[in-house]
Amino acid sequence: MKNIPHHFKIYFSHFRTKLLCAFLLCTLIPLCIIGAISYKVSHTIARDKILASTVSSDEQLNIQFQERFLQIENTADSLQYDMYNLMNTNVSKTDLQVLTETRNHLSLFKNTFNLHYIQVFLPKEHIGSEENLYFFPIEDLENFRIPKKSLENPGTSSIWFYQPDLSVPFLISESKEPTNTIALCRILKNPQTQVIEYAYILFLNTAEFSQPLLESFPDKSISSYLVTDTGEIIAGNNQNLSIALSSQDINFMKKHQNSTVKKGAVTCHISKLENGWYHITEIPDSYINQNIQILIKSILITLLISLPVTVLIIVLISRNLAEKIRVLSQAMEDFQLDTPTIALPWLTSPDRHPETFDEIDKLGLTFLKLQASLNQNLQSILDLSLAEERLKYQLLQSQINPHFLYNILGSIQTCQSLGKLDTASQMLTNLTRFYRMTLRKSGDLISIKDELEIARLYLEMEKLCHKNTLTWDISMEDGIENFLICKFTLQPFLENSIVHGFSQRTPHIHIRIELCYGEDTVQIRITDNGKGITEKQLCELKKTLKEKIINYEKHFGMGNVNKRICNPYFGNGHINIESRLYHGTCIFIEFDQLEDCNEKSYDC
Incomplete structure (x- = not known):
C-alpha cells in the first residue's frame, strides 16, 4: 500500500499522461458546461x-x-x-x-x-x-x-x-x-x-x-x-x-x-x-x-456520442504527440559526438511536406541540424588545427602580394621619371593607407565600412595602373556598413575581376558593389562587365565553393574566403558565382549580421 502513491507519481510524471489529463480536463469540462447551458437554453426556448x-x-x-x-x-x-x-x-x-x-x-x-x-x-x-x-x-x-x-x-x-x-x-x-x-x-x-x-x-x-x-x-x-x-x-x-x-x-x-x-x-x-x-x-x-422530451433526449444522445468520440480523439492525438517527444528524447540521450546521425523516422517520411511540420517537428529538425553541425564543426576544428600554420602563411602572402607591390612601385618610378610627381605622390599615399589599413586590423572580422575602404584603396591603385579603363561604383542600404565581415572578403574577387576581366573585347572594366539586407543577413553582390569565365572553369569554381575546398595552387583566394565565411564564427554564410563568357561575372555573398561589440574578441 505504501508504494501506491509512488507508482502514481511515476505514472503521472510521463509527458503523455500529463498531456492526456490536460486534454481531457480542457475538453470534457467545457463540453459538459456547454451541454448544460445548451440544455437550459434549449429548454427555455x-x-x-x-x-x-x-x-x-x-x-x-x-x-x-x-x-x-x-x-x-x-x-x-x-x-x-x-x-x-x-x-x-x-x-x-x-x-x-x-x-x-x-x-x-x-x-x-x-x-x-x-x-x-x-x-x-x-x-x-x-x-x-x-x-x-x-x-x-x-x-x-x-x-x-x-x-x-x-x-x-x-x-x-x-x-x-x-x-x-x-x-x-x-x-x-x-x-x-x-x-x-x-x-x-x-x-x-x-x-x-x-x-x-x-x-x-x-x-x-x-x-x-x-x-x-x-x-x-x-x-x-x-x-x-x-x-x-x-x-x-x-x-x-x-x-x-x-x-x-x-x-x-x-x-x-x-x-x-x-x-x-x-x-x-x-x-x-x-x-x-x-x-x-x-x-x-x-x-x-x-x-x-x-x-x-424529444429535444432533451437529442441533447443527451449527442453528448453521450460526443464524449467517447472526444476521448478517443484525445487519446490518439496525445499518443501521436507523446510518441514524437519520446523518440526525440531518446535520440538526444543516445547522441554522441563523432557518431553517425540519429534519424527521426517521422521527419523523413516521403508523405510529409515541410509546410505541414509542427513545433515538435521543427524541434526534431533543429536536433538533426545540431547533430550535423556539431559533427561538421568537430571535423572543421581538426582540419583547421592541422592547416593553421599553413593558412597563416598563405594569408600573409595574400596580404603582401609581391607582384602587386612590384607593379605599384614600378608605376611610381615611371611617374617620377616622367615628371608626374602628383600622381606618384598619390600612389604612395594610397599604398601607405592601404597597408596601414590592412595591417592595423589584427582580427579576422572588421567592419564592412573598413572592408569597403580597403577595397576602394585597392581599386584606386589598380586604376592608376590601368589608367582610365577601370571604373566602379558602390551602393548600400543605410546602416549596413556597421556590421562585421571577414577581412579580405572583397579584395580577392575584385582582383579576379581586374586580372581576368580585361581582354580585347572588354578593354574597359566597370565593377559594381551592392550591399543590402536579407532576412537577418547581409547580402553583397559584385558584378563586372569583364571577359567572364568559361563553362568548365565555372563548374570547377562552383564545386570548390560547394565542397569548401582550399587549393593552394588554384582558386586559392576565392576558396579561402569561402572557407572562412562559411564558418559559424564568421557569419555562417555562403558564396555563389554566375558568369557567361564576354558577358561578365556576378559574385553573390550572404552571411549573418554580426555586430561590432568588441573587436578583440574576433581575433583568431
Whole structure:
C-alpha cells in the first residue's frame, strides 16, 4: 500500500499522461458546461415556443368567438325593427299578417345565422303571446336565468347569460333532449311605467363553442374553456371540467385578464371577450415537459456520442504527440559526438511536406541540424588545427602580394621619371593607407565600412595602373556598413575581376558593389562587365565553393574566403558565382549580421 502513491507519481510524471489529463480536463469540462447551458437554453426556448404556439391558437379562437358574438349582436339589432313593427300594429284576431311576417323573419334569422332557437316575449294581451312557437307571454321570462340586475335596469343593451337544459318545440327542432345554450337577451321597458313591453332571446348551442376548443386543443392535458363573468363554465375541450369556478379562481381570472400568468404548475392564458365573458386556457408544465422530451433526449444522445468520440480523439492525438517527444528524447540521450546521425523516422517520411511540420517537428529538425553541425564543426576544428600554420602563411602572402607591390612601385618610378610627381605622390599615399589599413586590423572580422575602404584603396591603385579603363561604383542600404565581415572578403574577387576581366573585347572594366539586407543577413553582390569565365572553369569554381575546398595552387583566394565565411564564427554564410563568357561575372555573398561589440574578441 505504501508504494501506491509512488507508482502514481511515476505514472503521472510521463509527458503523455500529463498531456492526456490536460486534454481531457480542457475538453470534457467545457463540453459538459456547454451541454448544460445548451440544455437550459434549449429548454427555455422550447418552452417559450410551445407557450407561444398555444397562445397563438388561443388568440385565433378568441377572434372566432368575438366574430360570432358580434354576428349575434347584429342579428339582435336587426330583430329590433321587426319588434317595433309588431308592437306598433293593431293586430286583430283575423288579421295576422304582421305576426306571420315576424315569425318568418325569426325562422329566417335562425336558419341563416345557425341559431339554436329564438324566443319573443309579448304582453299577455297581445294576440301573439299565446302562439308558443316563437312567441310567449312576458311572464315566461322568469323561467330563464337572466341576471336580476339586468332585469331591474336593462336599457337597450345586450344581456348575455348561460341557459342550461333548454327545450325547443318539436316543430322547431326534432331533438327532444334539452340543450345547454348561450343566450343573448334584449328587453324594452316603458320609460314611465317601467313595465316590460317586450323581450326576445337568441340562443346558441354551447357545442358550437366546444367543438373549436376540442379541435384546437385535442390533448386532454390542456384545458381550454369558456366561462361567464360569474364563473360558470359553459363550453370546453374537456368533459371532465368542473361546472363552475371557485370564488378564488374567479378573483384570479378577473385580476389577470388579458395576460399569460403562471399559477403553480400551470400556465394560464386568460382573455376577456367583448360580451364580458372569459376564455381561459390552462397549459400544465407536464405537457410542456412532455413535448420537450424529444429535444432533451437529442441533447443527451449527442453528448453521450460526443464524449467517447472526444476521448478517443484525445487519446490518439496525445499518443501521436507523446510518441514524437519520446523518440526525440531518446535520440538526444543516445547522441554522441563523432557518431553517425540519429534519424527521426517521422521527419523523413516521403508523405510529409515541410509546410505541414509542427513545433515538435521543427524541434526534431533543429536536433538533426545540431547533430550535423556539431559533427561538421568537430571535423572543421581538426582540419583547421592541422592547416593553421599553413593558412597563416598563405594569408600573409595574400596580404603582401609581391607582384602587386612590384607593379605599384614600378608605376611610381615611371611617374617620377616622367615628371608626374602628383600622381606618384598619390600612389604612395594610397599604398601607405592601404597597408596601414590592412595591417592595423589584427582580427579576422572588421567592419564592412573598413572592408569597403580597403577595397576602394585597392581599386584606386589598380586604376592608376590601368589608367582610365577601370571604373566602379558602390551602393548600400543605410546602416549596413556597421556590421562585421571577414577581412579580405572583397579584395580577392575584385582582383579576379581586374586580372581576368580585361581582354580585347572588354578593354574597359566597370565593377559594381551592392550591399543590402536579407532576412537577418547581409547580402553583397559584385558584378563586372569583364571577359567572364568559361563553362568548365565555372563548374570547377562552383564545386570548390560547394565542397569548401582550399587549393593552394588554384582558386586559392576565392576558396579561402569561402572557407572562412562559411564558418559559424564568421557569419555562417555562403558564396555563389554566375558568369557567361564576354558577358561578365556576378559574385553573390550572404552571411549573418554580426555586430561590432568588441573587436578583440574576433581575433583568431
